[in-house]
Amino acid sequence: MNLPLEDKIRERILLLRRFLYHLEWDWPNEVKTKVLGYLGLPQTQSVNLEDLVKKLSDAQLERLIQLSPVKDYYTFRGKHYTVRKGGIFEPHGSWEEVKNVAKQILKVHGKKGYALLKTLTEISEAPFEFIAAKASEIYGDRFYPSRLIAELRDKWDLAWEVGSRQYPRWVMPEEVKLAVSEVLAEFEAAPIPPLRTRDAEQEFLEVIRMEDEFKNYLSSLVKERLEETVKFGRELSPQYLINYLQDLYGPTIFFDHLLSITQQYSICDVDVVTEDGVKALSVGFNLALFGEPGTGKTFATKDMVLG
Template sequence: MVIDERILEREALLRRAFSRIDLFEIGKRLKIPYFEKFESGWEVDEEEASREIASRIDEDELKLIFSEHKPREWVVFRGRYYTLEDGELSLKGSWRTIREGVRWLKERYGKELTALIRLMISRGEINADEAKDALKRADPREVLEDLEESKVIVASYRSGDYKEWTLLEEVIPLLEVELGMKPKPSVREVKAAVASSPTKTGKVDYVMEERKRIEEMNRELAEYLNDLLKHRLEKTIRFGKSFNLEVLAKYLRNLFGSVLYFDSLLSITQQYGLANIEMVHSHGRTGKRTGWSLALFGEPGTGKSFSTRDMILGKPGARIPPHGIPGRNRYCGGMTPATFIRIGQAYEGKTFNFIVPEFNDFFRYKGMVEPLKLAMEQGEIKYETHRETIGPYRFTSFFSVNYNVSVYGKGYAVTVQDPNFSAIEDRMLCRLHRLTKERFIEIAKSQRRLTMGEIDIGKGAQKIRDHLTLVYAIETRHPLVRDRFPYKPVMITPRVFEMLNKARDAILEEIPMKVVRFSARLEDRAIRFAGAASLMEYFRSDLDHIPISEEALRYAIQLYVEEASVRSQEIFKPEEILKKIL
């Protein structure tokens, strides 16, 4: 029983102390079979890798690992069996010291201490002003500093006199027992819990769990960016001086053909838009930004999941490396919409991309259209049932989704029963997939070439991902690059509106009815696409802004016309309009 508990704690310690690159190197040195299927550390799952190592080593080997591999400098771990502080591992736990500190603080602050710990568990991080919500009489800063001195909490952020504190995950079970939040488990309960599984049972705090995931994703981005800056910066800048949307299109056409390439082009361009930076004109702000949500819909087997999931996250088993920004894509496979609405609270004020396969499944539950519509337009979400109230909170992220529809000779029909589903589609950039003979042949050819190893995506994927990550970091002012490269807004030129006006007039001429079946939001999505695509040209000029490029505008107009046709049940041929205006 004790051995199993130590394994679980070793797993948590390894996951926090080392990057996935380090874990990969450790696993390879130990000749653990799990690591043999990966070519690099970026492909491994940190949780799985830590578990594999922890279950195959003893304490002597653990000490050896920490002597041969330098742990992350900022990491503190205070477990029942292990302690890590200032880069030094101790095989003596911290719980006895913490327990003594908590008992002393409980005598001093009474119930206010319990209220403060509850608040910290729910929020993750806290500053002195926020601590006032739990403390009526005691001085918040004094209590927090006493907790820090007693090793109950750690400082997670410092800037001058300002400070934030957080609870360590491994300390929370001890605090819950000591402060009477949870009863002390009996010996029988401990044995049963350890013997069964490390999986948590009982009520799950979705927001707290998701905040931990966000911390891991932030670490993933920082570690990838740091590796890029150390080893590939000059190559990436050189690549960026000749890279644009047309170069990306050529790369994808060579891989997948003239039909399939476009879906991956959309997915990768959306990743550039996640920087969500300002779009300006020559006289000031426009109120527009580069971020947008993407929907690929159509018949089953048309390659939708490949473009929105595999190309962005990677699929090692199929030899497809990731093209998306590290640590900025949250995969939602198997997630219920209620869970999504709960965890969305953890992303308030943050910009991530939520990849949702089988998006139709979200709408099997009643009442989901309105909160998801608000999420799409980054509005304030409040969701109430007879059991709980979630929110209000403002969702500030984007979506990349796919779903099946019934496709006809002209147009399509959604399989979602809710009549308001069109309001969801109206808030995304949408693309219809029809399983034509041409698409079928290209899918079959691509599958064969991937299986036979005839497509080598690796080298190109690394260059594009490095460029994407560097541009994203610059434009979001990541601390690692903030002082090295200037922020540049995207400039909307008069040419953009000139081309949109031409496209709009040509489309309306072809629609015989007085009512159109698409909204003006479609033009907004086209502009946002053009802005995101133009970010690919960050390194191509020395201007203090990035003008929307001709290539980006041409593709944006194509998307606008094609989606307007699909929304109008294809009563006009988009290629005829595009011939006129391009």
């Protein structure tokens, strides 16, 4: 069987360790007996998961998940495979779903959400006290994320409580860590200004939301209207734009809107002069900003942006 990527093999191993960890037990057990019986393999004491997954088809893998006694409790959201609660097997990944969840957490919780997600991606499993301390270090202030980590568990399925009741520990599912880390890297790439007030934090989150909305629009455009958009770009010219605006607004008013588009989409390297005609400086700036008061700069801009 030809598996396309080595990471797909690793993901299959994670999948079996999640749902059929009994296979690696050295002693006989009912689950191992059922699995080996289904595959027609000898009832050996130990099973090498790497060797096993290389021989499995996706159909066999799906059948093995159905033999799991814990399929009603666990999920799996990997790059190549997805398993919903109840053992519903899907032979495709769900990283886009995971990334959207991580982005939503960042939008709602900002730097606190970042601190907790960052902590969970960097540890294997740990008690809550350790997670709170590390998240506080990343956040830069005391941060007790009891409610947030419960939200990640109950609403987003990005944090699991493992261990015993007496000694509980927290962990992020291994297969989603890289997807979450990619989202965090985008968050880190944008400089985070000092956010001293709640309003400032909300405004920063709104900027992130708008940037994400813009990226999603571009992604949709590339997937659904790329050829149409490229064709439009090749045919567009200054004269085309002038003719279009003159048809809409007439031979006089159209110029306000032409300046508005210049302001929105181009930077002009122009000379700035005084009333006496003396050159003050040269600057890359929007020409439309130099219009006289009352000439319709704001109106034209809003008209073009809002329609």
